[in-house]
Amino acid sequence: MPKIEVNSVDYNSLIGADFKNIASSKKGVKHHVPAYILVATALIGILIVSVVLAQTYQPSPNTSYLSAIAELTKTTKQQNKDSNLKIALPLKPVIEQSQSQTIALQEPSENKQEIIVTNETIDELEIIPTEPIIEAADVTVVVNKGDTLSSIFSKLDIHNELTRILNLGKQAKPFKKIYPGQKLHFTFGGDGIDKLELEKSITKSLVLYRDNDTFITEETDRELDRISQVATGTINQSLFLAGQDAGMSDGLIMGLAGIFGWDIDFALDIRQGDSFTVVYEELFLEGEKVDDGNIIAAEFVNNNEIYRAYRYTDSNDKTEYYSPDGKSMRKPFMRTPVDLARISSHFNLKRKHPVLNKIRAHKGVDYAASTGTAIKATGDGKVVHRGRKGGYGNTIILRHGNTYTTLYAHMSKYAGKTGVGSRVKQGQIIGYIGSTGLATGPHLHYEFRVNGVHRNPLKVKLPSANPLPDSEMDRFQASIQPMIVQLDAYSQNALVMRDL
The missing domain is CATH 3.10.450.350 (Nuclear Transport Factor 2; Chain: A,)
Structure with a gap:
């Protein structure tokens, strides 16, 4: 153990000194205080100073042990050589948490030391290492x-x-x-x-x-608590604004568009006054909402035509959305390959080309959006072309069975796993909007062909999905009955509120 000498102070001269207070400086009879009282008083004073120093001395985390010892050595020069200190300084930070709490990981802001004052004559300061103490629960x-x-x-x-x-x-x-x-x-x-x-x-x-x-x-x-909620809205400007006004998250709004996206073109078909009702789940954990859950049932009124969808899990644990008569809402093709994009040019066999400035058939639909916007495959298929294709620029062509093909042009870049021969799923991102080829700005040119013949993607009759088998229908109808009652009640109430 290292020993550090502490320079002693001769207190005898101080004890023997003639201390005078203000009263004794006045004229009158002088009263002499016995020497032993002065000695006792001085010793008590030294003891008090030692205790105060022990309680108030708090070295910062950056103060080295040698600095701490030097400071204490300097202090002890003013004390009687018969007084002494034993100091225990922990070599590691002390972690103290008196109650449960969340902490940011930082180095401890202060160290603690134990200072013991004794009456024995010890002429050294002992550094006593201590182990970390974790008092936290x-x-x-x-x-x-x-x-x-x-x-x-x-x-x-x-x-x-x-x-x-x-x-x-x-x-x-x-x-x-x-x-x-x-x-x-x-x-x-x-x-x-x-x-x-x-x-x-x-x-x-x-x-x-x-x-x-x-x-x-x-x-x-841990199990989540699922609580049903309802949102209703009327479209004045856009589906997104109406959904936000109804208190729906962006995810729920996109989910609603996804459910009805096979029947409604949300970029073209939406009208002012269209309305929606959505029954969905909110997820709670220990009383606190953590997320939105699934859409349970939904209704969309588009141009006075009513569309309804119900979430159903069949006997094989396959979950999809179905119309009230048991037909899947998921069709072999989606109407649009870009979510909520603006149509900048329609299908027109006598259109004047904006770049070539001459009549040239426009055999598809153009969707204008910012460069980098995702492009999705409208149906399951196989990539039969990927690369430059004249005025189309960067292009992907998908074959869907023996009857249908779709074309996606002017891409800025392709998505992964879309090489020739690759199989893609409906809704899979295959590329990103750009302005390659003959294009005046970033957009997607989309074509739909039936047996090699160009058809208007917005009006072509798309193949329908297979309905639920007869063996599932009774179970399906029983499952959706409570949802039908909910939608009827909420929709009627929303209609009344709109008429007020």
């Missing part, structure tokens, strides 16, 4: 970018626990791949970590429990 850490399990454990000063956790092998694998935004919940006990929980998602967690000198793992899955 619970600590929650939010994973930040760049964090690893090792860095988190180091900052919490519990790195010795990490090896035992990683030795669990496959059970600990999820802890090796933590992502920003995830939460780690630590529960501490007298032996260190008693429990560690990693939130993998809103409902799923991986939990480690201490079992003597090792840990055991358990996966937990």
Whole structure:
């Protein structure tokens, strides 16, 4: 143990000095105070100063132990050589949490020291190392970018626990791949970590429990509470604005458009005064809303024509949306390949070309949107062409069975997995809007061909989907009956409110 000498101060001269107060400086009879009282008073004063110094001295985290000792040595020069201090300074930060809380990972802002004043004659300052003390019951850490399990454990000063956790092998694998935004919940006990929980998602967690000198793992899955909500709206400007006014999230609005997208062109067919009613789920966890759930049932009135859809899971656990008569809302083809885009040019066999400035048949529909907007395959198919194609620029052509083909032109770039021979699914992104080829601005030129003949994509009669089999119809009708009642009530109420 290193010894540091403390220069002593000769207090005998101070004790023997003739201390006079204001009263004694006045004329009159002088009263002499016995020497032993002065000695006792001085010793008591020294003791008080020592205690005050012990309570008030708080070195900053950046102060080295040598600086702390030097400061204390300087202070002790003013005290009697018979007085002494024993100082215990922890070599590591102390983590103290008196209650459950979420913390940001930073270095501890202050260290603590123990100063013991004794009456024995000790001419050295002892540095007594102490182990970290974790008094917290619970600590929650939010994973930040760049964090690893090792860095988190180091900052919490519990790195010795990490090896035992990683030795669990496959059970600990999820802890090796933590992502920003995830939460780690630590529960501490007298032996260190008693429990560690990693939130993998809103409902799923991986939990480690201490079992003597090792840990055991358990996966937990919390149930979400699902509460039905309803939103109704009337379109004055756009579906998005009407949906937002009705309190719907962007995801729900897109979901509504997706359900009816095979029957309604939301870029062309929407009219002022069209209305909608949506019954959907809100998801709650421990009383707090965490997300929107599925659309359960929906109605859309377009140009006075009523469309309805109900969510149904059949006997084979396949879930889709169906019309009231059991026909799937999902058709072999979607009407439009771009979500809610503006039509800049219609199908017209006698159109004057804007670049060539001469009559040239426009055998498709142009959708104007910003460069980079996603383009989707309107049906399941196979890529039979991908590349430059004259005035079309970057083009993809899909074949859908033996009857139908679709063409997508002027792309800025192609999406992955769309090479010639690749199979794509309906709704899959195949490329992005651009202005390659003969184009005056960014847009998609879309063509629909039946047996090689160009047809108007907006008016061509599309093949219908297969309905539910007869064996499912009774079960389907029983399942949607409560939803029918809900939609009837909400739709009628919305109609009354619009007429007021």
